Amino acid sequence: MSVIGVIAEFNPLHNGHIELLNHARTNLQAEYVVVVMSGDFTQRGNPAMISKYDRAKLALKHGADLIIELPVIASTSSAETFAKSGIAHLNATGIVTHLLFGCEDANMEMFRTAANLASSDSMDYHKTINAFVKQGDSYAVARQKAIQMQQKGVELPPDFLSKPNNILGVEYVKALASDVYDIEPVCYPRTSSAHDSKKLGGAAASGSAIRNAMETNQAQAAQPSIPDDVMKLLRFNAQFRTLLRSSDISQLLHYKLISSDDFSEYLDCNEDISNKINKMKDRFVEFENFCSLLKSKDLTYARISRVLLHIALGITAEDRDNLEFCNFAPYLRILGFSKAGTALLTHIKNSARVPFFLSPQGGMPQLNTVEQSILKKDVYASDVYRTLLTSKSGRVFPTEFTRKFELKDING
Numbered sequence: 001m002s003v004i005g006v007i008a009e010f011n012p013l014h015n016g017h018i019e020l021l022n023h024a025r026t027n028l029q030a031e032y033v034v035v036v037m038s039g040d041f042t043q044r045g046n047p048a049m050i051s052k053y054d055r056a057k058l059a060l061k062h063g064a065d066l067i068i069e070l071p072v073i074a075s076t077s078s079a080e081t082f083a084k085s086g087i088a089h090l091n092a093t094g095i096v097t098h099l100l101f102g103c104e105d106a107n108m109e110m111f112r113t114a115a116n117l118a119s120s121d122s123m124d125y126h127k128t129i130n131a132f133v134k135q136g137d138s139y140a141v142a143r144q145k146a147i148q149m150q151q152k153g154v155e156l157p158p159d160f161l162s163k164p165n166n167i168l169g170v171e172y173v174k175a176l177a178s179d180v181y182d183i184e185p186v187c188y189p190r191t192s193s194a195h196d197s198k199k200l201g202g203a204a205a206s207g208s209a210i211r212n213a214m215e216t217n218q219a220q221a222a223q224p225s226i227p228d229d230v231m232k233l234l235r236f237n238a239q240f241r242t243l244l245r246s247s248d249i250s251q252l253l254h255y256k257l258i259s260s261d262d263f264s265e266y267l268d269c270n271e272d273i274s275n276k277i278n279k280m281k282d283r284f285v286e287f288e289n290f291c292s293l294l295k296s297k298d299l300t301y302a303r304i305s306r307v308l309l310h311i312a313l314g315i316t317a318e319d320r321d322n323l324e325f326c327n328f329a330p331y332l333r334i335l336g337f338s339k340a341g342t343a344l345l346t347h348i349k350n351s352a353r354v355p356f357f358l359s360p361q362g363g364m365p366q367l368n369t370v371e372q373s374i375l376k377k378d379v380y381a382s383d384v385y386r387t388l389l390t391s392k393s394g395r396v397f398p399t400e401f402t403r404k405f406e407l408k409d410i411n412g
Contacts, residue, residue: 001032003030004024004033004096005098006099007090009037010037011048017059018062018227021064032065033066035064036068037335040072040385041072043082045076056335067336071378072378073319076267076315078306080174084171087175092354094353097184099184103189104190105160108186110157111169112173113156115173119174119177125150128145205224240395241392263278263311265317267310268310276294277307287305291304291308314380326374330371330375331371332348332355360379
């Protein structure tokens with residue numbers, strides 16, 4: 001049985017994502033497509049534009065068979081943890097045979113070379129990175145330079161590790177190099193605009209460009225880049241004020257900032273960043289503005305955004321340690337499945353290496369104390385997301401314990 005795994009955010013689902021799902025079916029002859037998808041908060045440190053349930057529903061309509069939620073500890077982490085956890089979840093199903101990922105440079109040997117070099121434990125490699133960082137380079141740039149200096153065999157383009165999808169691809173291949181996994185990576189060239197480009201380019205715009213268009217009332221310009229049903233949902237949510245963005249979490253974050261003087265316990269933070277936050281917090285106006293205030297040559301906007309989100313959600317370094325203790329996949333939380341995907345649940349029941357469930361209520365009794373702590377973080381994050389929706393729209397939304405998944409929602 002050929003089962004293709006995809007790790008994604010679908011924030012929102014666009015033509016490039018659908019092209020990837022179609023490639024799995026048409027070119028790779030996938031019998032089933034399993035997606036591990038970020039929940040309510042994403043790797044950029046932002047709330048997802050639309051809810052995880054709506055994003056799962058759209059993905060199922062456009063080619064996925066099963067959607068598994070990536071725990072919030074992983075979905076809001078660095079590329080390494082994001083990738084490790086995504087891979088671990090696909091592996092935990094016991095049925096996924098291949099990982100398909102989009103990239104800017106579709107050369108598998110380049111990814112294997114970069115992954116091997118990035119896995120280096122040599123002192124010279126790490127000293128070189130530290131030297132470049134001290135000179136003012138960001139960690140990503142410093143790592144790129146260090147890898148360029150030590151590479152052998154397949155030559156990497158100078159900007160190979162400066163491209164977002166390539167960075168994640170290297171982390172996927174690095175994780176899959178472990179003997180623990182028997183999943184084959186397959187890369188697919190990204191035909192849309194650069195992952196973080198804000199330019200709208202016909203049918204090939206990026207998720208960043210689409211989000212920016214929706215946030216700046218340019219929905220019409222984004223129309224060619226996304227399916228009609230996605231645009232319909234985005235317009236509906238915009239009308240009822242349920243499209244979320246970073247600024248919507250500002251009030252919660254501001255409260256957390258004035259409630260403490262030490263933020264070093266939070267994931268991705270350290271003493272230096274904590275001190276910088278304390279020094280600047282009296283100038284806090286809103287989330288995105290504060291990220292810009294804290295950003296520096298050696299501290300990227302994305303890193304700051306993740307740190308601030310972790311403070312707002314109460315996600316600590318210890319939580320990440322707990323996730324690693326569970327081999328990055330403590331359970332499989334099913335967000336949805338298509339009619340064809342019902343057969344996969346039977347396969348997973350027989351092959352899953354961790355507990356799996358559809359609702360937290362059904363999941364909690366199956367989990368040990370550490371696993372429960374991770375699930376509680378997911379539930380809390382969803383509660384925060386729900387309260388943001390309510391605050392912005394004035395409407396009531398179901399909790400994680402009252403919402404029910406219905407197959408008819410997917411198949412009409």
